[in-house]
Amino acid sequence: MIPLHKTPSAELLAKIRRYIAEHLLDVGDVIEEAQCKMQHPAPRPFEEVRERHGIARSPGVHEEPRALGVQPPCLHVGLDGILSRLKSKLDKPKETFSERLLRLISERGMTDAEAYKRAGVDRKYFSKIRNGQAPSAKVIYAFIFALRLNIDEARDLLASAGYSISPASKFDLVMEFCIMEGYDIDTVNGILYEMGMDVL
Numbered sequence: 001m002i003p004l005h006k007t008p009s010a011e012l013l014a015k016i017r018r019y020i021a022e023h024l025l026d027v028g029d030v031i032e033e034a035q036c037k038m039q040h041p042a043p044r045p046f047e048e049v050r051e052r053h054g055i056a057r058s059p060g061v062h063e064e065p066r067a068l069g070v071q072p073p074c075l076h077v078g079l080d081g082i083l084s085r086l087k088s089k090l091d092k093p094k095e096t097f098s099e100r101l102l103r104l105i106s107e108r109g110m111t112d113a114e115a116y117k118r119a120g121v122d123r124k125y126f127s128k129i130r131n132g133q134a135p136s137a138k139v140i141y142a143f144i145f146a147l148r149l150n151i152d153e154a155r156d157l158l159a160s161a162g163y164s165i166s167p168a169s170k171f172d173l174v175m176e177f178c179i180m181e182g183y184d185i186d187t188v189n190g191i192l193y194e195m196g197m198d199v200l
Contacts (some may be wrong), residue, residue, distance in 0.1 A: 097161040
């Protein structure tokens with residue numbers, strides 16, 4: 001049972017419901033938005049006219065080099081720069097979830113025990129996380145509130161375990177709202193309880 005003093009006000013719950021109504025997307029909308037962000041291939045000039053008249057195209061920028069057996073054309077002047085930046089990013093060792101979590105705990109001046117107790121996680125489970133076991137998104141959210149992370153830190157921590165805040169999930173939108181407002185874990189659990197969602 002959630003303590004009475006942590007029960008959110010009707011005004012706060014109404015504010016959260018408005019936030020969900022404004023930001024919740026249908027799964028189809030999320031997919032459509034992602035597809036719109038993807039780069040579309042460059043249009044081939046006069047393609048329809050050529051096909052209609054049976055005119056073959058001369059090899060050029062818009063051709064498929066492998067099919068024609070010619071060398072690929074130089075695409076863009078800055079391609080080498082882009083590739084070298086991409087390579088340097090890939091070469092850098094990526095921080096694992098457990099490494100990132102332990103770093104954040106240390107940066108907050110907390111001990112591991114303080115952090116996992118605030119998050120409502122037992123010592124055995126925390127030991128598994130420390131040794132590389134990926135936790136559930138709910139456990140990650142519990143650590144986010146226990147450590148009082150800001151929205152950017154929260155997104156990075158979620159991403160390091162392969163998760164993200166989904167605009168198609170009411171639960172994720174409640175989490176996003178609470179992170180941005182800087183609520184503690186007890187307040188968040190009070191909100192979840194009153195909204196009929198599973199507490200952290």
